Amino acid sequence: MNKVVRGSFELMKQLNVSAVLKVIRDNGSLSRADVAKITGLTPASVTNITKMLIEDEYLVECKVGQSSGGRPPIMLELNPNARYVIGISIGVGMIDVVITNLSAEIILKKSIEINEERYDYDFVFKELVKLINEVIECSKIEKEKILGAGVALHGIVNSRTGMSIYSPYYGWKEINIKEALENELNLGVYVDNDVRAMALGESWFGITKDISNFVTLNISNGIGAGIIINNKPYYGVDFSAGEIGHIVVEGDGDKCNCGNYGCLETVASNNNITKKAIKLIKQGTNSVLKELKADINQLTIEDISEAAKLEDELAISIIKEAARYIGIAITNLINILNPTSIVVVGEIFENTFYAIETLNEIVKNRGMKLSSENVRIIKSMLGRDAAVVGATTLVIQEIFNGMSIN
Structure with a gap:
């Protein structure tokens, strides 16, 4: 067998192994006959592949299935603790x-x-x-x-x-x-x-398992977006697609670490939200945050979210202001990409509804009618992980x- 053919043969075997694993993962449990039917592989190939996968502990025989006239089939399922x-x-x-x-x-x-x-x-x-x-x-x-x-x-x-x-x-x-x-x-x-x-x-494992077009937006000390189109990540020409944190939202805003001025990160990242809260409290604004933190300079985004949960006006207003800026950036994404959903990740979404409520309001008022009406803004299932x-x-x-x- 020449080198090219041998290489193609090895690849085909690997692809067949992955096809079997994937179809069992996606369906929960299947018989060998079902695997052959779904993958298009021959029963003999499925038998050989599943035998190898059972030996390597990737698959386990989990139960006896229902008979359709002959011997009841043995069902196979993925063993998640194999590796x-x-x-x-x-x-x-x-x-x-x-x-x-x-x-x-x-x-x-x-x-x-x-x-x-x-x-x-x-x-x-x-x-x-x-x-x-x-x-x-x-x-x-x-x-x-x-x-x-x-x-x-x-x-x-x-x-x-x-x-x-x-x-x-x-x-x-x-x-x-x-x-x-x-x-x-x-x-x-x-x-x-x-x-x-x-x-x-x-x-693969979160709230968008059945959604093929969506954007994940992460608000932390940096701000970024991950774009999934037809179930695949979109990278852009230079791998910089999704740098939404560097969309300019304030023409005369502060300097960003990227060198530009007025980027979304300068007004809506965790660091800048906390800096604003500290500044306003030092200027005399009343807030329960003074009681939550002995040293106001040590204030965190978690503290601000907790204060908003306690109906603190300062915390609520700061979160809403950040969310308004985020909403403007999201509206641009929705108008351009027309995704099914926007998945939001970050502390400002975890303990209070104010941020998502404001995002929905901005998108509804500023977005194109069709795309903004159909998009869902949802909180990540994976959260901090x-x-x-x-x-x-x-x-x-x-x-x-x-x-x-x-």
Whole structure:
């Protein structure tokens, strides 16, 4: 058999294995006959593939199905604990590392804060590797059962090469995170922008599993959007699609870390929401926040959300103002992309309805009638784990989309 034919044959076997895994995952449990019917593979091929997958523990025989006249079929289902995946989120000032099973269920999670003065790459990478090894050790999961690691990274990321093209908060440029981590961990590593990874995680394991066109919007210390079109992430020509945080919403606004002025991040990111609250309180504005925090300089976005829940006027007005700016940016996205849903992630959406209520109001009043009437603005099911679940999905999708398994 020549090299080309042999390579094609191996790929076909891998694709067939993934096809079987995917159809069983998507349907919950199936008989071998059902698998053959849905995939178009021969019964003999399905028997051989499922035998191998059972031996490798990816599939289990779960129950006896209903007979249609002959011997009752044995049903097969995915064993989510057959293998495990590491998920890494490198966000603004925070690194989260988890280990999950193949259903993206978190087994263990550890986090560290990265002080703004220590954003240099060597320090961050050293702390990251230490945290990953700690998670693996504490989980007591054998390294051989870990399929790979996914990284959801702040900034502009080339998902094909795993390169951090530009990370504005960390000041990184042209750093190959994929290569560095693969050398360190001896595992396959997949890297993407954090909000694109969130959108992928929502598509596989979150609230949009049955939605093929949607946008995930993340409001944190940075602001970004992950765009899914026909069930696939949209990257743009230079992998910078979705940088909604740098849409100018205030013509004479403050300078943004990107170098421009009046970007959405300067008025609606967590850091800037808290800065505004601190400023107004110091100027004498009454607020329950004074009682929630002894040192007002240590105020957090969680404090402001909690105060809004307690009907504090200052907190409510600040959240609504940020949401109005976000709503303007979302309206532009809706008018251009006409998605089914906007999935919102962030602390300002977690404990209070004021932010989503304001978004809906702005979209209804400013958007084109047809697209704004039909779009749904919904809260993420994954919440604060959206980035790490998205990171694990970068690896998990490879198993079900035609890659080889171990």
